Structure formats: C-alpha cells, structure tokens
Amino acid sequence: MIEVFVDAATAGSPKVSAVGVFIRGEGHSIKHKEFVGEMDNHVAEFTALIKGLEIAAELTSEMVSIKSDSKVVVDAFEKEFIKNPLYKPLLEEALKISRTFTYCFIKWIPDSQNRAAHELAGTALRANRKE
Numbered sequence: 001m002i003e004v005f006v007d008a009a010t011a012g013s014p015k016v017s018a019v020g021v022f023i024r025g026e027g028h029s030i031k032h033k034e035f036v037g038e039m040d041n042h043v044a045e046f047t048a049l050i051k052g053l054e055i056a057a058e059l060t061s062e063m064v065s066i067k068s069d070s071k072v073v074v075d076a077f078e079k080e081f082i083k084n085p086l087y088k089p090l091l092e093e094a095l096k097i098s099r100t101f102t103y104c105f106i107k108w109i110p111d112s113q114n115r116a117a118h119e120l121a122g123t124a125l126r127a128n129r130k131e
Contacts, residue, residue, distance in 0.1 A: 001063040002026050005109075006052040007117035008036075008044035008070075009125040017044035018128065020120025021052040026061055031116070033124035045070040046090035048121070049077070053097040053104075062102040067109045069118075074108040 002025035010017040017039050023030040032055060036047050049068065056064050068074050076082040076091050077098075098104040111118065 001065055001103075002028060002056060002059060002061045003065045003067060004052040004056050005067045005114055005117040006045075006048040006073075007068070007114050007121045008041060008048045009118070009121035010039070010041040010044050011125060012129065014038050015040055016125070016128070017041070017047070018121045018124035019044060019048035019051055020117040020122070020124065021048060021055055022116035022120060023052070023055060023059070026059070028059060030055060031120055033120040035124050035128040042070070042072050042084075042087060043090065045073045046087055046094065048117070049073055049094050050090065050097065053094055057097055057100055064098070064101045064104045066104070066106040067114060067117075068106065069109055069111050069114045071108055074106050077106045 005022040008019050018035045021032040082091050
C-alpha cells in the first residue's frame with residue numbers, strides 16, 4: 001500500500017495556489033510541489049488530489065490510501081458527489097483516476113498530520129510569489 005498525502009496553499013489577491021504531494025510506501029518516498037496558478041483554495045485542493053492520484057498511478061500500486069486535510073475534498077470523494085458545479089469536473093477526474101486502482105480510499109487528517117504535503121505546497125507558493 002502507498003500513502004498519498006495531498007495539500008494546497010492559496011494566498012494573495014488575486015488568489016494564486018500551489019500543491020504539494022508526498023507519497024510513501026512500497027519503497028517509495030516521493031515529494032512533488034507545483035505552482036498551479038489562479039484559483040480558489042477548494043479548486044487547488046482538488047487539483048492536489050488529482051496530481052497525487054496521477055503520480056500514484058505511475059507507481060503501479062494496487063492499494064492507495066489518500067490523506068487530505070480538506071474536508072470538502074474528502075467528503076466529496078467519499079460520497080462521489082459535490083453540489084458546486086465548479087468542483088464537479090475535478091471530482092469526476094479524481095474518481096476516474098482512482099478507479100484504476102484495485103483499492104483506493106481517502107481519509108481526512110488534521111493539518112498536524114499533513115505537514116510534508118503542506119510544506120511542499122507552501123514552498124512552491126512562496127517561490128512563485130517571489131519571482
């Protein structure tokens with residue numbers, strides 16, 4: 001089983017965001033950070049989820065445990081539903097990728113347990129805002 005920790009960081013006006021993904025397990029330790037541009041925090045959190053799933057899909061693991069501190073993302077993924085039409089395509093993309101795994105589940109974790117992904121997202125955001 002691999003664990004996929006995902007998080008996003010958003011700041012400024014206009015709102016700009018970055019994502020962080022930390023993957024561990026089955027001999028892997030992967031850190032990914034990426035500036036993703038103008039978007040609100042929820043879109044950024046879904047973008048982090050999709051990026052984490054995309055990276056995990058390249059690892060050919062059959063079991064993936066996603067960890068996120070975004071209740072909106074976790075609830076939507078678990079229920080396979082979100083009311084806001086802005087987030088529906090993002091949820092659908094995440095679910096599509098998740099179905100490539102034999103087992104894929106998500107769990108909400110507090111910020112204190114998501115520090116690796118949080119730091120990656122924050123670093124990417126700060127680096128871009130200095131440019």
